[in-house]
Amino acid sequence: MKDRSGRWATATFVTAVALLLGASIATAQTTDYRAPRTGDGNPDLNGIWQTINTANWDIEPHSAAPGLVRELGAIAAIPAGLGIVDGGSIPYRPEARAQRDENFARRLELDPEIKCYLPGVPRATYMPFPFQIIQSRQHVMVVHEYAGAVRTIYMENHTLPPAPTWMGWSNGSWDGESLVVDTRGFNGLTWFDRAGNFHSDALHVIERFTARSADILLYEVTIEDPNVFTRPWTMSMPLYRRVEPNAEILEFRCVEFVEDLIYGHLRKLPITPER
Amino acid sequence: MRTNHRFLSSGSITAAVIAASLMTANLVGAQIPNPSPADGYTVPRTPDGQPDFEGFWSNATYTPLQRGRGVSGEFYTAEEVAAIEARALERESAQTVPGTRADVHYDFTQFGLDRSQATLATGLRTSLIFDPPDGRIPPRTAEGQRIMAQRQEEAGLRGGRLDAVENMNLGERCIIMAGAGPQMMDAGYNSNYQIVQNRDYVMILVEMIHDARIIPLDGREQADPKIRQWMGTSRGHWEGNTLVVETANFNGKNPINGSTENKRVTERFTRIDDETMVYRFTIEDETMWTRPWSAELLMKQTIGPIFEHACHEGNYGLYNTLVGARLEEQLAAEEAAARKPN
Numbered sequence: 151m152k153d154r155s156g157r158w159a160t161a162t163f164v165t166a167v168a169l170l171l172g173a174s175i176a177t178a179q180t181t182d183y184r185a186p187r188t189g190d191g192n193p194d195l196n197g198i199w200q201t202i203n204t205a206n207w208d209i210e211p212h213s214a215a216p217g218l219v220r221e222l223g224a225i226a227a228i229p230a231g232l233g234i235v236d237g238g239s240i241p242y243r244p245e246a247r248a249q250r251d252e253n254f255a256r257r258l259e260l261d262p263e264i265k266c267y268l269p270g271v272p273r274a275t276y277m278p279f280p281f282q283i284i285q286s287r288q289h290v291m292v293v294h295e296y297a298g299a300v301r302t303i304y305m306e307n308h309t310l311p312p313a314p315t316w317m318g319w320s321n322g323s324w325d326g327e328s329l330v331v332d333t334r335g336f337n338g339l340t341w342f343d344r345a346g347n348f349h350s351d352a353l354h355v356i357e358r359f360t361a362r363s364a365d366i367l368l369y370e371v372t373i374e375d376p377n378v379f380t381r382p383w384t385m386s387m388p389l390y391r392r393v394e395p396n397a398e399i400l401e402f403r404c405v406e407f408v409e410d411l412i413y414g415h416l417r418k419l420p421i422t423p424e425r
Numbered sequence: 426m427r428t429n430h431r432f433l434s435s436g437s438i439t440a441a442v443i444a445a446s447l448m449t450a451n452l453v454g455a456q457i458p459n460p461s462p463a464d465g466y467t468v469p470r471t472p473d474g475q476p477d478f479e480g481f482w483s484n485a486t487y488t489p490l491q492r493g494r495g496v497s498g499e500f501y502t503a504e505e506v507a508a509i510e511a512r513a514l515e516r517e518s519a520q521t522v523p524g525t526r527a528d529v530h531y532d533f534t535q536f537g538l539d540r541s542q543a544t545l546a547t548g549l550r551t552s553l554i555f556d557p558p559d560g561r562i563p564p565r566t567a568e569g570q571r572i573m574a575q576r577q578e579e580a581g582l583r584g585g586r587l588d589a590v591e592n593m594n595l596g597e598r599c600i601i602m603a604g605a606g607p608q609m610m611d612a613g614y615n616s617n618y619q620i621v622q623n624r625d626y627v628m629i630l631v632e633m634i635h636d637a638r639i640i641p642l643d644g645r646e647q648a649d650p651k652i653r654q655w656m657g658t659s660r661g662h663w664e665g666n667t668l669v670v671e672t673a674n675f676n677g678k679n680p681i682n683g684s685t686e687n688k689r690v691t692e693r694f695t696r697i698d699d700e701t702m703v704y705r706f707t708i709e710d711e712t713m714w715t716r717p718w719s720a721e722l723l724m725k726q727t728i729g730p731i732f733e734h735a736c737h738e739g740n741y742g743l744y745n746t747l748v749g750a751r752l753e754e755q756l757a758a759e760e761a762a763a764r765k766p767n
Binding site: 188189190191196266267268282284285286287288289291293298299300302304312313315316317339395396398399400401403405406409410412413414416417418419 | 471472473474479584585587588589590591598599600601619621622623624625626628630634635636637639641645646648652654655656658730731732733735737738743744747748750751754
């Protein structure tokens with residue numbers, strides 16, 4: 151790896167500036183709690199975590215509503231939620247708000263979650279599935295149960311994103327008690343939720359993970375995307391530790407579950423009811 | 426992942442020789458010994474005091490799983506391996522012939538990172554399997570033979586490979602690739618892995634389809650057998666310098682040479698020098714085979730990072746293959762109708 155350090159010095163500087171700017175926007179809530187330390191002296195955020203909210207349905211405050219699939223009745227109905235957007239409303243540009251409304255109207259056809267696509271950031275964090283943080287000095291891995299989505303957060307050798315991706319390219323650093331993650335390089339194909347809230351490929355996400363107690367992390371996010379929003383905006387929510395002694399990330403390999411939906415019309419013989 | 430170790434360095438030959446010399450014959454089942462680090466090599470430790478496997482690794486190899494019928498002996502000489510590998514690399518990176526299937530499919534050398542461009546994990550073995558000593562998968566049980574015949578019959582009833590998406594292979598469908606395992610194997614291309622450790626877990630990220638396997642080290646019991654997964658559920662522990670991982674609870678839908686959902690895998694990872702990990706696995710499946718069998722691969726340190734392998738999200742190949750098959754059927758039907766006398 152040493153042969154590339156010179157080549158990427160400029161990239162590191164750019165990232166460092168970006169992190170400073172981000173830090174000025176997303177300011178960690180003050181807390182007296184001091185997390186235990188890992189072997190290399192950093193706050194220990196290892197564990198299996200999950201949100202308890204309905205943000206994946208709609209990150210803005212919303213009432214309960216019926217679902218889209220009649221046969222599923224109450225199972226697929228939308229639960230109410232207080233929202234996770236600070237201030238309650240996303241500052242859309244007018245044309246972007248119209249796009250969001252159209253996304254919502256056509257969500258059965260357009261929501262990338264329906265096709266088991268990688269969920270992007272920060273949506274992966276507040277989907278109704280657990281995820282695990284595995285820290286070493288060089289890398290912080292975030293492994294999600296949903297679709298086996300994975301994020302590698304580079305704690306060293308920061309670079310610019312090499313190519314657009316679903317989960318973005320994450321550079322991380324420690325700011326006192328907080329893990330600060332700066333993510334860019336999105337492909338613009340992911341959404342924030344099932345309500346059609348969206349962004350473009352100019353999305354820039356700055357996350358702060360701060361331990362508030364042994365089993366709760368505060369998760370604060372700053373969203374920037376001048377193509378879609380009139381100003382940066384923030385969201386925040388607690389992440390709860392899955393404290394079951396046998397807690398474990400299991401497989402939700404959903405590709406198999408959506409094949410008939412995506413490719414079923416391309417069968418040689420249609421599936422008959424008897425099959 | 427990009428590096429150009431097209432030829433063996435003397436270092437990798439040395440490592441392979443060391444690994445090879447550690448083996449003894451007639452090993453039974455899971456009683457496979459742990460390899461030792463090379464003489465004078467101290468395995469680096471994490472801040473938590475465990476052997477440090479952190480980094481990026483490749484298990485790309487041309488060594489076949491089973492020993493070729495005409496091949497005798499457990500090992501080649503370094504010269505023989507170099508010659509075999511040079512031929513294989515030349516074949517793999519050869520220009521495709523215009524109009525052939527290989528040409529219509531994207532050229533893996535030009536647009537992918539095939540083995541001719543990867544960090545090769547070359548050993549001297551004539552087969553990855555070293556137990557049984559003949560380097561071959563052991564005979565099937567009577568039940569195993571019955572299951573294989575039944576599967577073949579069921580496959581026939583499902584129709585041709587292009588009749589429906591479920592008939593196509595798991596890799597084409599972006600469900601799981603050969604490299605994921607466990608047992609982890611060369612995946613043909615992108616045979617890259619990232620290992621990240623903390624005190625209580627080892628995580629192995631497989632580049633292909635971003636499969637992350639999380640191995641708890643806390644001595645917990647195996648998961649309830651009602652839980653069945655593509656990659657099973659893994660439990661690990663340290664034995665000196667070696668990470669031992671036992672995996673069960675497979676769903677049986679991703680077999681290796683016919684294995685069933687009763688397959689259990691024991692893996693042993695030992696770092697023998699700075700750039701080499703010896704990786705051994707033992708497969709036990711009493712339903713399919715008359716005895717356990719074991720294989721050894723090397724994993725070579727390679728250059729990161731690993732990029733996102735979003736396979737399913739851009740799977741135009743699968744979609745277009747099915748569209749093409751339906752179109753061919755339609756054209757054939759139209760031609761047949763046109764030939765019919767009025």
